[in-house]
Amino acid sequence: MNRQLWDDLTLSAYVDGQLNSEDQHALEADMARDATLRRQVQEIQLVVTALREAPLREPPRNFLLTPTMVDAPQKSAKAPQVRRTSLLFTRWATALSAIAFVVALTFQLRLGTLIPLGTTPPMAPMMEDTAHLERNFTFAPDELPPEDGTAEAVVAPLTVLEAAPPATTEDKFCSADEICEEPAPVGITSTPILDSGESEGTFPPPLPEIEGEVPTGSPAAAPPQLSLALALALLTVLLAGVSWWLSHRQ
């Protein structure tokens, strides 16, 4: 048999004495004729001898077991699986919530920019109330309060004096806290000034002293921001619930 046919598998088996007698004799005959093949086998034998004679690495300690070690509950193979699943679904829920948030935010911004120019954007009920009051409390330029910073200038434009004379500056001059706690003068009733038309200035409305019917916003017309926030919150809660259920299903 030609030595080219002796592969590593056969030579390795020969070194271990695993070849059948026929192959063994054939190989030995080839080795007697071929010095290179003989040397090749000798090298494998030397490698194997070195591997078998070299000392093993000494263990750093004895691994003797104690009753405490064998009684302790061993790490379960199932536990990490549950944690990994839980972590996986929590990650998915987080990612989906983040995507939903970005989509909602983008939609909200697009809604703001898509309103055509020249049209009034939809107004929240609270804003409608304020606008109504602002409209009622506009007044004519000749009724504008003097810009001298007196208490009269603060109070007078808000009401129409019907019976009592206006309070003097000396009577009303006090600190800011006192002004807040001061009740309305006796005999003064606050009547909304109806549309004057020509007024250029507005004044912050004193909400508690309004008489008459106060318009309220329609509950059916919910603002889009509220709807989006509500939808986002519901989606997040839904995802969290699904992830919790999936992680505890096992």
Place this chain on the structure above:
Amino acid sequence: MNQTDSFEENEAQLIQAASKGSLDAFNALLLHYQSRAFNLAYHLLQDPAAADDATQEAFISAYKGLGQYRGGSFRAWLLRIVANACYDELRRRKRRPAISWDDFGDMDEEANPHLVDEGERPEEAAQRAELRRLLECTIARLPEDQRVALVLVDRLGLAYDEAAHTLDVPIGTIKSRLARARAQMRTLLLAEPELLPLRYRLEGNSSVEARR
């Protein structure tokens, strides 16, 4: 009759006693096989500390699963549990890679004087330790499947069928992996023959050099 022969005679009795719950009998088995188990774990994990942990965990598992031992080679059964513990650790490492403290320095028995054989002359001990280090470095360069087959058969002295049982592969697979591993070792070691002790060198050019 040497110590190994007497142990093999007692092994069946120790296994029987251990399977009835005798921890002392199981520890007697461990004392005999712990060096092989630790070396297998070391060559698989390439990390002494991780090998220590895997060996200990495997021994606890073996004690608790002793009822599943159905006869045959006990060391092959035990080493199979060690190998499985190492593969679990390797999978865990792949998920969460970490740097071991041992990367900063080799935890060798030179650091532990109690583990050095006092009956051996210092120069012999140094040569043997040097040979072991050289072989460990060379073995570490082999692919994992070849490395394990080589360690089981040529380092730990298992027969082909025991190695096949340990790795749960056919004997033919063990033979081919072993042959490739030996050929690779021969190439690597003979590339730098001066690193080998004199008794492991051949005179003249090696066949590896002759083929170049």
